[in-house]
Amino acid sequence: MMTPDTEEALAAAIRDASGPLLVQGNGTKLSMLRPVQAAAMLSTANLSGITLYAPNELVMSAKAGTRLSEIEKTLAEAGQQMICEPPHIHGENQTIGGIVASNLSGPRRVTGGAIRDHVLGVRAVNGSGEILKFGGRVLKNVTGLDVAKLLTGSFGTLAVMTEVTFKVLPVSEATGTIVLRGLDAEQGVAALSAGLGSPFFVTGAAYLPAERKAFLRIEDFATSVKYRTEKLAGQLSEFGAAEILGTEDSIALWRDIRDCKFLEASEAVWRLSVVPSAGPAILRALAPLGVTGFLDWGGGLVNLTGPADQATHDAVCQAASVAGGTWWLMQAPEPLRAVVDVVPPEPVALAAIRARVQASFDPRGILNPGRLRAA
Amino acid sequence: MLQPKPKSNVLEKRAEIIAGLKAVLPERAVIGDDVSLKPYETDGLTAYKQMPLAVVLPEDEAQVVAVMKFCHLHGIRIIPRGAGTSLSGGALPLADAVVIGMMRMNKILDINYADRYAVVQPGVTNIAITQAVQDEEFFYAPDPSSQLACMIGGNVSMNSGGAHCLKYGVTANNLLGLRLVTIEGEVLEIGGKQMDAAGYDWLGLITGSEGQLGVLTEVTVRILHSPEGARAMLAGFASNEVAGACVDAIISSGIIPVALEFMDKPAIHACEDFAHAGYPLDAEALLIIEVEGSETEQTEMLARIRDICAAYNPVSMRVSQTAEESAAIWKGRKGAFGAVGRISPDYLCMDGTIPTSQLPNVLKRMQAMSDEYGLKVANIFHAGDGNLHPLIMFDANDVESFHKAEAFGADILKLCVEVGGCLTGEHGVGIEKRDLMSVQFTPAELDQQRRIKTAFDPDWLLNPSKVFPLSGLSAAA
Secondary structure (H helix, E strand, O other): OOOOOOOHHHHHHHHHHOOOEEEOOOOOOOOOOOOOOOEEEEEOOOOEEEEEEHHOOOOEEEEEEOHHHHHHHHEEEEEEEEOOOOOOOOOOOOOOOHHHHHHOOOOOOHHHOOOHHHEEEEEEEOOOOOOEEEEEOOOOOOOOOOOHHHOOOOOOOOEOOOOOOOEEEEOOOEEEEEEOOOHHHHHHHHHHHHOOOOOOOEEEEEEEEEOEEEEEEEEEEEHHHHHHHHHHHOHHHHHOOEEOOOOHHHHHHHHHHOOOOOOOOOOEEEEEEOHHHHHHHHHHHHHHOOOEEEHHHHHHHEEEEEEOOOHHHHHHHHHHHHHOOOEEEEEEHHHHHHHOOOOOOOOOOHHHHHHHHHHHHHOOEEEEEOOOOOO | OOOOOOOOOHHHHHHHHHHHHHHHOHHHHHHHOHHHHHHOOOOOOOOOOOOOOOOOOOOOOOHHHHHOOOHHHHEEEEEEOOOOOOOOOOOOOOEEEEEEEOOOOOEEEEEEEOOOEEOOOOEHHHHHHHHHHHHHHHHOOOOOOOOOOOOOHHHHOOOOOOOOOHHHOOOHEEEEEEEEEEEOOOEEEOOOOOOOOOOOHHHHHHHHOOOOOEEEEHHHHEEEEEEOOEEEEEEEOOOOOHHHHHHHHHHHHOOOEEEEEEHHHHHHHHHHHOOOOOOOOOOOOOEEEEEEEHHHHHHHHHHHHHHHHHHOOOOOEEEEHHHHHHHHHHHHHHHHHHHHHHHHHEEEEEEOOHHHHHHHHHHHHHHHHHHHHHOOOEEEEEEOEEEEEEEEEEEEEEEEEEEEHHHHHHHHHHHHHHHOOOOOOOOEEEEEHHOOOOHHHHHHHHHHHHHHHHHOOOOOOOOOOOOOOOOHHHHOO
């Protein structure tokens, strides 16, 4: 395991590598996607620390190995937060580099955008060991190709990020949640859709089938939250009487939704992104296979868990494809992950371009080969 | 402006190429005579002009595919064009290139309110999307000043912003999917109607790629429900520094207005003459601040903002009382470029971005440059996100004045990079800033971007001579 202390040392390690490298931060996401066959491991864990924080400019930079928990603590002390509230589904050791490399976003993604919407700049080392920076520290930047976005969500297969810069926002003064009970999934998503299609700026919209409850979150100044939760609850009266949760209860609830606490413990975990109205049918189609889950992002994020076998995996992927959506295999025993498509296969024309783009960053094919797709 | 040498074998075969295009397209979709080509010789950056070899105006995706295959086969360069409003020369033709104009692909294909998206063709104007959904009280958020004319395909290609992106983000943050035709004539479906896409973020890479990677034939955008209402206020200050400090104080307080715009004195005067919006003429700097929500929410938020502004001794402060008053305030701001056009025969509109804390410093240094060059500059600034629009006034009939304006503009952009910002916040690199790219990027960083371009377009036929400095072109192509 190589854990370089500087960007230059990391670049040298890549230049000197004689074969494939398993690239990671603290390794918390190694049970996601495909296993990498590599003799050597390269970690960004020792590239750590916040390098810039300008609360008045809504911007922070941190080295890739900085723990998310440290970033969130520093932001909280200044009354700010990560906009997309990344899930803590991989424990408290996950790094900001890992969050950006996996583009994992939480409930606020539905209106606030994903990590990829907030990454302003990256420093990274490509497969030839060149140190490169793309984007910057300003909120608006269209200078050249948006390589920072391309690296976001690329799981270390194009370049190893050494530092990331991202936009942050103030924590709202208050949070309120509208809870609607006794709804089936279709009714639940209809309620979420009505809320998201209202003028009240809903920042969280989830449905829990096990509890038959739909949740809509509003965050803003206290008087605004009070006004808008009451007004929206009134508009949603066709879905039954609403319970309204205050700030403290809301924060606890949405933390649990963010961290997928409502998924039963099971061998395999999937994450599907589909049009919101497709969520309920997917839950229903997969229930007979012992696959359970819940909906976030107004119905468009389907978090699922179930048996880790090929037939179940195929059924989950099929359900996502039929809905025109996409999937990630978030967790499964290694033998299954090694043989199935962990993300949707690509059409031929795109696959050819993807291979050329990958080679343009990593001509030797040594960075996390096979992490997303079989080489 | 240095351009790549036209391919003589293409120029010589112009008549055959036009005939060949007419063979694969309807006759009405091909323009080959000089009189009809004239309107395509320039775009929003009118300082540069070049007649193209031909123009094609495809009516559907199949025709786009046919054009791409034909041009690919014959090694002909292609310049994609929307409404031709680019301020960076993104649609400037080359003598040996076919301009592919997307204005006839202007249909709205699907609107879905439950799932909150609209599928449109690239030639639909920005405003037309909002107009198509406003009866249901929805809107498409990014609002570039040219929104009445500019097309969504161009917005995607340049990753356009607007005055309200402080709250709603830029084009890239409001897209779900695209269809893109590659130079080989393959149709790629990128993203979809869902929020996240597995695999690489092609949507993010293609957005803002300035026609370097393919030609768009379909765009799926997010649509949002309109807020209950919006209201603007004006606050005039005695100096740029004080106004800049006030912007800092507003953001630091935890308030993110939907828009936070800054004008300096020359801009205030030009816009007031044009819009009669009641801008304070005695102020050195003006902030336009807009908030959204119910009447009560607007009142409360504006009261908080007024309290903050009051600490910076404003020379004037006025909250809009009516929708008409708010509209007039925005008319002045959105008409700013035209307004400056009324007081100067010509102007160059720059588009750098800086860290907002650098605003007073940058404005001071820009004033020094203005004195040095002997050219006036008016500043319009998306203050919340650091995007500067200095308008450099010059006289295009005076060649020396134009060259000075260009040099002044380049110095401003270099200053933006020096203080931690970038060359362009929302207008794109185009032809205008191509040779400044090496100020912001190292040779290795430029080469990495060129290799990505090559992966999509191996022969560099798509919008060549834009974005990347010409010096590296032959090496990568």
